[in-house]
Amino acid sequence: MNSRPHVIVNVAMTIDGKLDTIERKGATISSGADKQRVDELRASVDAILVGGKTLLSEDPSLTVKSADLRSRRLAQGLEENPVKVSVVSQADLNLQGDFMTAGPARRLIYTTKRTLPEQVHKLENAGAQVFVRCEESIDLRDVFQSLYDQGIQILMIEGGGTLIAGLFQFGLVDELFAYIAPQIFSGASAPTLADGDGFLNGQAKHLHLESVSKFDNEGGVLVHYTSQSQ
């Protein structure tokens, strides 16, 4: 890869490292103060990427919620919202859902041939740009090159754990923010910060601690790490 965006992963997780309960319905983990921080982070980036399961199960809007922050972006000559991006093997998302309708925002969908041509046309007619890859699974390095070529220099990742594991596997994470809520979800099948196949002993990815802050009055902690190559 020649060039890629600067990549910032942001998650909210429980003390036991879970991004959701075993129900996988998008459990609330962030505090009010954390939601505000996330909105500020969103407002500072060029694009936001989510994995396919997060897209299909949560249908996130990925927009900047604060009118002030959106006005600030416009005053800086930016679009009101960052570009919304997803990597999804079969892009059978709801055309009337929040990802497709909340905005204004550009929408980029990287998918495979498992998405039928008819659905690709529907997504395009609804305003999304769809990139169909021939391979079984989507090469994240290729996606990042494509994003960079389209002018995206700072990319925020909003989960889930399978996507994040893939990013760590290919050394594609520059920064990680994790809000840790004082809750335990438990459950071996509940998604964690980095799922995927797992790294063997000796192949662990190492991070550099930038800061830890006692973040709110709800017992949450914010940790900020950078990758060691930073």
Ligand SMILES: NC(=O)c1ccc[n+]([C@@H]2O[C@H](COP(=O)([O-])OP(=O)(O)OC[C@H]3O[C@@H](n4cnc5c(N)ncnc54)[C@H](OP(=O)(O)O)[C@@H]3O)[C@@H](O)[C@H]2O)c1
């Ligand atoms: N607390 C938080 O901050 C937070 C944030 C986001 C999500 N979540 C939660 O996390 C859960 C979803 O996470 P998840 O790990 O199951 O899924 P995910 O990371 O959102 O999506 C992974 C799926 O995306 C598709 N995909 C296509 N190309 C890929 C690639 N190159 N690399 C990785 N994935 C690719 C695959 O779908 P196929 O299997 O169909 O091929 C893969 O299974 C939900 O419960 C959601 O609510 C929590």
